[in-house]
Amino acid sequence: MASVFYGDMGQAYTTSYFHRNFGIGFIITANAIRDNLYKDQWPRATESGKDSMRQAKNIEGASVLNNSFSNLFPVSDGQPLFSTAHPVQGNVTSNAFALPTQLNENSLQDGLISIQKFLSAASLRVALNSEKLIVPAELQFTAEVLLESKMRTSTANNDISAIYNLSSVPMGYRVNQFLSNPNAWFLLTDEGNGFKYYERDPLTIDMFTDASTRNLSVTFVERYSFGCSNWRAAFGSQGV
DSSP: OOOOOOOOOOOOOOOOOOOEEEEEEEEEOHHHHHTTTTTTHHHHHHHHHHHHHHHHHHHHHHHHHHTTTOTTSBOTTSSBSSOSOEEETTEEEOSBOSSOOOOSHHHHHHHHHHHTTOBOTTSOBOOOOEEEEEEOGGGHHHHHHHHHOSBOSSOSSOOBOHHHHTTSSTTOEEEOTTOSOTTOEEEEEOOSSOEEEEEEEEEEEEEEEOTTTOOEEEEEEEEEEEEESOGGGEEEEOOO
16 A cells, blocks of 8 residues: 655645724814704714714725725735736636626626636635625626526527526625726625624724813724635626
């Protein structure tokens, strides 16, 4: 019997998350409080503050995808989140097209196939499948036609839609209004260690009175981070 082959162990790529502080506030003057002015506006100001914090969180979360093709925002392996040159053992592998490609039937099928050919760090085939399509508002109608049509689109042939028939995107599509590129689209996979959100400090609303002016200050502060620990969590295209 031949001896067992032993592989070499080594530390894989690691991802660090750096929590950022986000805050906003408003001030009510002492005179306004004393004269009971604008009392109807104070609750609205509080709700506006909460809404601003929600907006900031949505923008920050979407930035993971908005910056995902830029070399200025690499993931743990030194490549952008979506790249054709993710390093694996003795090879490179891809989770993006070599050229930006618009969302259509052919490109969506190519993306679905690419996901099934993802390689692990050891250059082995990973058994992953797509789950959900993420699109900006501009592509929501295209996504609806591609995923919900029982027959093929943009063709006179009476063929079934393989994407629909195979339930290739079982969770359908979602529109993210905070995506900055109106042509970009993303397929999320069933990789369990992918996109992450860490809440270090939840939203805190504080009120305090300034000792010098007696004005009332209201602040909204929270701390969190977004990121992706494994590029295999998605396939993306910048579109055209």
